[in-house]
Amino acid sequence: MIISLRHKTGNEQGGRKMERKEALALLTKYNESESLLKHAYSVEAVMRHFAKMNEEDEAYWGNVGLLHDLDYEKYPEMHCVKTREILEGEQAEEPFIRAIESHGYGICTEVKPESYMEKVLYTIDELTGLITATVLMRPDKNIQNLEVKSVLKKFKTAKFAAGVNREVVLKGCEMIDMDLSDVIRHTIEGMQAVSDDLGFSGQ
Ligand SMILES: [Fe+2]
Ligand SMILES: [Fe+2]
Numbered sequence: 001m002i003i004s005l006r007h008k009t010g011n012e013q014g015g016r017k018m019e020r021k022e023a024l025a026l027l028t029k030y031n032e033s034e035s036l037l038k039h040a041y042s043v044e045a046v047m048r049h050f051a052k053m054n055e056e057d058e059a060y061w062g063n064v065g066l067l068h069d070l071d072y073e074k075y076p077e078m079h080c081v082k083t084r085e086i087l088e089g090e091q092a093e094e095p096f097i098r099a100i101e102s103h104g105y106g107i108c109t110e111v112k113p114e115s116y117m118e119k120v121l122y123t124i125d126e127l128t129g130l131i132t133a134t135v136l137m138r139p140d141k142n143i144q145n146l147e148v149k150s151v152l153k154k155f156k157t158a159k160f161a162a163g164v165n166r167e168v169v170l171k172g173c174e175m176i177d178m179d180l181s182d183v184i185r186h187t188i189e190g191m192q193a194v195s196d197d198l199g200f201s202g203q
Contacts, residue, residue, distance in 0.1 A: 015093030023063040026090065031073045040066050041197050042128040042190075043121070049190030050120045061117055064099045068121060080104040080111075107168075113175060123172025126165050127187050130154060133161035135200050142202030143188065143195050151184045 018026075027040055047065030051058040071082035080101050087097045101111040102118040103125050113122040134154050135143050154160045155169075173180050195201040 015096065016091050017060065018063055018090070018092060018096070020059060020063060020066075023066050026086075027066055027070060030070055030086070033073050036069065036073050038132070038198050039128065040069060041194050042132065043068055043125055045194040046124045046128060046187050046190030047117075047121060049186060049193065050124070051117075053186070054116070056117065060096075061120075064096060064117065064121060068100050068103050068125065070100070080108045107165075113172075116176070119172060119175040123169060123176055123178075123183060124187050124190075126168050127183065128191065130161050130164045130169075131184075131187060131191060132198075133164070135198075140202045141200055143192050143198070143200040144202065146188055148181050148185045148188065151188065152181060155180070155184070 027037070031037055031040070044062045044065035047061040048058045050056075051061035067083070067087070069079075069083075070086060072079050075082040080103070083100055084097050087100070095115075098111060099115065099118045099121065101109045102113040103121045105112050105122060113119045131143070131146070131151055134151050135141060135146060138146075155166060158166070169183070170180065173183055176183070191198065191200070
């Protein structure tokens with residue numbers, strides 16, 4: 001018997017690629033919270049931004065971002081674990097499911113970010129939360145004029161948005177070998193592209 005050692009693609013494992021509208025329908029099926037939906041749109045936009053920068057598949061990276069916290073509203077105690085179950089039920093690709101699981105590395109899963117896409121997701125997830133909190137503090141609620149130094153200052157103020165895990169962000173920066181200020185800049189740029197959806201275009 002000849003055993004093929006070639007790495008199997010998602011489709012060969014029985015999975016399939018998801019369309020954006022399908023991913024969005026799944027997101028809204030499991031999530032109603034406006035802040036969680038906006039978080040999903042933020043992470044999606046930043047993933048697309050990094051994919052574009054690296055000439056990767058924007059739609060695929062975007063869907064990973066869009067669905068990364070799929071189970072959080074309904075199953076906070078089973079975060080990442082329940083998402084696997086849901087996505088398996090949707091016949092999603094194994095690498096897609098794995099990528100989502102890996103954002104909870106060391107917190108709710110033991111799945112270590114390995115691919116560049118997984119490392120980017122791990123790095124920017126918490127950061128989008130810090131940027132959101134920073135914009136919400138501004139009277140104009142406008143992300144278009146947000147400067148890197150303002151976010152950096154908030155990053156260094158541990159009491160500000162204390163729930164944002166700075167350690168994860170710093171670990172992520174090391175993983176992707178990028179300075180924190182550059183990661184912040186790209187994360188702001190990604191979120192700027194969807195400022196209307198986030199309500200961050202200024203009033
Ligand atoms: Fe999460
Ligand atoms: Fe998240």
